[in-house]
Amino acid sequence: MEINLISDTVTKPTPEMLTTMFNAKVGDDVFKQDPTVNELEAKVAEMFGMEAALFFPSGTMANQTAIRVHTRPGDEVICDKWSHIFLYEGGGVAANSGVSCHLVDGDRGMITPELVKSVISDPGFYHAPLTKMVSIENTTNKGGGACYEMENLKAIKEVCIQNNLIYHLDGARLWNALVAKNQDPKEYGQIFDTISVCLSKGLGAPVGSVLIGTKAHINRAIRVRKLFGGNMRQAGYLAAAGIYALDNNIQRLEQDHRKAKELGDLLKTLSWVDKVEDVETNILIFQLKKNVDESKFMELLKQKNILISSMGQGKLRMVTHLDYKEVMHTYVLEALSKIEI
Incomplete structure (x- = not known):
C-alpha cells in the first residue's frame, strides 16, 4: 500500500464521481453547447455571486488568462515572492x-496592504512599468496552506480601488480556506475582479479549473482561452x-x-525535527535537524x-487529501513515531 x-x-475519481461522469450529457463546448459545462460555469458563478465563469483545463491557464485579460505588455503585476503565478x-x-x-516579501506567501502600497509605480513616471494588477494566492502553496483573514483581503482591495488596480485571486485551494475560516464565497465575489478556483486538488476531480468574473471579463477570457489552446469539445464529462x-x-x-494538524502535532514531539510550520489547512511543512540527511530520510x-x-x-x-484514508493516517502516525535517527 x-x-x-x-x-x-494525486487523487483519483471515486466510483461515484466516475458514474456521474459516464452519465453526463455533453455537447460541443466550443459552440457553448455542452449542457454540463454550462451548468458547472453557472453553478460556480452563482456560488461566488459573480456574473459569469469559464471552464479551463488547468489552474495555470486560468490564471494566465486572467493576467492576459487585465494587462497590456509592459505592465506589472504585484504578487508575493512565493506566488504560484511567478x-x-x-x-x-x-x-x-x-x-x-x-515581488514583495510577505509572510508565508501572504501580503499586506502596506506592502502593496510601497511598490505601486507612479503612473506618471514612464521609466517604470505601469502597475496594473495585484494577484494574491489563498491558500498559499509554498506558504504551507496559510489562509488570509478577510479583513486583510478587504484592506488590499481598498488600496486597489484607490490606485485603479485590478485585483485577482489565485484560489487553487480556496475551498480549503473557505472551510478552515468558515467564510462565504460570496464575500470573495464582492472583493475580487476575477477568481480562479481549482477542482482537481482537494475536491478530487481529475482535471479542471474555473475562472470567475464579470461578463465582460469572461467574454474576453473566452478569446484568450482559444488563443492559449484551451478550448475543449465534449468537456462535460x-x-x-x-x-x-x-x-x-x-x-x-x-x-x-x-x-495534517495531527501529523504536525506529532512531528513537533520528535527529536529529529527542527521546525514545524503552522498548519491551517491540508499542507504541512517541516524541517529536519541539521545533522539529519534529507535524502536518506526521504528514502527511509x-x-x-x-x-x-x-x-x-x-x-x-x-499534503493530506481525499485518497489519504484514515487507515493510512494511522499507519503514518505510527511509522513516524517509531523512526529513530
Whole structure:
C-alpha cells in the first residue's frame, strides 16, 4: 500500500464521481453547447455571486488568462515572492502577456496592504512599468496552506480601488480556506475582479479549473482561452466531475485539515525535527535537524511506502487529501513515531 503525501493533485475519481461522469450529457463546448459545462460555469458563478465563469483545463491557464485579460505588455503585476503565478507557471506572465512581476516579501506567501502600497509605480513616471494588477494566492502553496483573514483581503482591495488596480485571486485551494475560516464565497465575489478556483486538488476531480468574473471579463477570457489552446469539445464529462466535487467534497476538507494538524502535532514531539510550520489547512511543512540527511530520510520513508516531497531550502512537505484514508493516517502516525535517527 503506497501512501502518497506529495500533493493533493494525486487523487483519483471515486466510483461515484466516475458514474456521474459516464452519465453526463455533453455537447460541443466550443459552440457553448455542452449542457454540463454550462451548468458547472453557472453553478460556480452563482456560488461566488459573480456574473459569469469559464471552464479551463488547468489552474495555470486560468490564471494566465486572467493576467492576459487585465494587462497590456509592459505592465506589472504585484504578487508575493512565493506566488504560484511567478514560481510555478513556466514564466507565463512574461511569455503570455509580456508583463513583469513586482515581488514583495510577505509572510508565508501572504501580503499586506502596506506592502502593496510601497511598490505601486507612479503612473506618471514612464521609466517604470505601469502597475496594473495585484494577484494574491489563498491558500498559499509554498506558504504551507496559510489562509488570509478577510479583513486583510478587504484592506488590499481598498488600496486597489484607490490606485485603479485590478485585483485577482489565485484560489487553487480556496475551498480549503473557505472551510478552515468558515467564510462565504460570496464575500470573495464582492472583493475580487476575477477568481480562479481549482477542482482537481482537494475536491478530487481529475482535471479542471474555473475562472470567475464579470461578463465582460469572461467574454474576453473566452478569446484568450482559444488563443492559449484551451478550448475543449465534449468537456462535460470533466465538468460533471467538477459538479459532483462541489456537491459532495467541500465540507469533507475538514478531515484533511484535521489529519495534517495531527501529523504536525506529532512531528513537533520528535527529536529529529527542527521546525514545524503552522498548519491551517491540508499542507504541512517541516524541517529536519541539521545533522539529519534529507535524502536518506526521504528514502527511509519510501521504504515504509510513504512518499513526501522536498520544497528545497531544507523544507519538506506533506499534503493530506481525499485518497489519504484514515487507515493510512494511522499507519503514518505510527511509522513516524517509531523512526529513530
